Amino acid sequence: MKRAVEIGLPVLGMLLGLAGCQKGPVAPVLHPKANGAALVESSGGRQAGFVGSPLDQPVVVQVNDAQGNGVAGALVSLTAAGDATVTPATGLTADDGTFTVNCQLGGVSGRYRIVATTWDKQGKAITLNLDEIALGYQQNLGRQLNEKYCSRCHNQESTVERVSNYDNLATKPHSFNDGNFYNTVNDADIAAIITYGGAARHQSAEMPSYGGTLSKSDVDALVSYVRAVSDPPYHEKGMTYARQ
């Protein structure tokens, strides 16, 4: 519907993370009451959500002065890559220097770059890049399974809904977005420890076996989720050919 009308060029969707294109109604001209010297992320970067849906948490950026204190009334403008949107796309910072926007992910899985801009006293643009992750169907299934079965042990953060068990473990597992670790492990090995557990692979038995609980396609979904959220990003090796 609306989405299809707005993206005149389907190519734009392919340039995820590269192209920036502003969405929504043209904002009224806003007059900044102050200017900052730096732009930092408060929260909301690197979230993962289902393609085409809004992210759970808002994206919050903060404009600071040279001393690192928040600047109220500074102009911030954000653009999202491809068919992702941020609302409101422009505005003035609150009393504590923060500016809060909601982000809706685009319709293709992958990373969406949000570029936030503010201007210093000389009118020079200061930018900040944030990446958000849109999960495809299989990756999103993996995310749901992770939240139900795995995140209590694999995620160090606790939330109101979920207390982390990470600190209670004798051997510490890796967080699924730890790309420095996971990008060195192949799919089959990840699938194997999920299916057979740590003990079967001479690792800690604290990692239970999930082969009796999860189907093969569930395990594949978990692997695809781990790949999707990895930081630094995972690049599939592809086919390797023998040298002549």
Added chain:
Amino acid sequence: MPNFGFSDDEARDISAFLIAQSTKLNVPPPAVTQPAADSSGEGSSLYGESFCASCHAMQNAAGMLVGGNVGPELTRVGSKVKPEWLVSWLSNPGNWSPNTVMPHYRFDAKQLGLLARYLGSQTDSGFLAHVSLSPATQEQIDHGRRLVNERGCASCHVINGIKKPDNFAPDLTDVGSRSLAKIVFVPGVEHDLPSYLAAKIRIPHQFGSAMKMPQFTLTTTQIDALVNALLAQTERAEGLPANLRVPGTAPSDYEPAGPAGQLIADLRCFSCHSINGRGGDMAPDLSIEGSAVQRPWLVSFLKAPNTLRPALIRRMPRFNLSDKDAQTLADYILTVYQTPAFDAASLPASSFTQAQRDHGKQLFYSKYACQSCHIVDPNTDKGYIGPTLTKAGLRLNAAWIVNYLKDPEKLRPGTIEPNQHIPDEDARDLAAFLMAQTKTPKENGK
């Protein structure tokens, strides 16, 4: 509740009508002991122990909503309800609303005083600052009645003296096949059915200020989902052959019998638990609970429930049950809610040998590392995903443990305990080890 966009006067008149219309209920006021002035700590602990938060949310100091969404948010309830209504409601909600989901807690006069004071102090001074009402006139009341009729409030609410309207809104059964010729478009809306539906849901009154459909607060994604569902309502979908339809499960009208049945109804166990296909999904299914647990544990849990599953965020409320009521409930659960799959009494704890217990301990700590999720020895174990098992031998039946370990999902549907295909012998020895765990909390120094 959607937004009808009423003016201040319209809201005043509707409120005048609703208040004039309400009947006095003849419930004698409950006995209440007025609490001491500095009782808010006690009141808030009682609110906590009663696990009202399993159903109600309140904003915490950081402004975050904490609690369930089965009942209304209580952050500003002191600005909403009258003090005398509040105590009467808390003493037995069923007096006011026979089909309410809220349980009938057995509060005594002191507890009622504490809770009512605590909730009454949950107010918002800014909230009512701009509302000042003079006594209603007959004209206002009549105007209110007209508005309530016109806007179809009675299609969602039961209101004294107002009939539920028939055919208040258009039938949507075939809306997905509606011909575009029958639709009046407004400027700015694409001439196709999906765009029309989305625009109508987003801002109903843009199609005419006399339109009666109220404004809902929906996100773009929710509107997209609704449009998709409506587009599927086509003539073709109606004519689908029976073998392509997925039948929904018929709601169960299961009704437990006798005095225990009355207690289960009065305490609203079904609001949270499901039994034999009826009830909520907030709490564990109780259909075969009688095979799992031992009587003394069950009686004491019903009287003073404690945390079982750390992974759950909702808890069993303390209803202040009498010994007799707790025993009636426990006996009913133990005799009626049994699984036919195995005999719960078939494996007495006395049948285990020390060798089995020792082997079980080794399996628990080494082969399966169950301490990653459970605590048996609070001095060394830290796992906090599954229930604390320090007193597993006082709570569970050995036959249940064995069957549970072989296939956890079968006995506790939806559980996050992984099925590790534990062989019979290992399951038996693990059960032997767990049945030996009978320490009371005092003995572990808690």
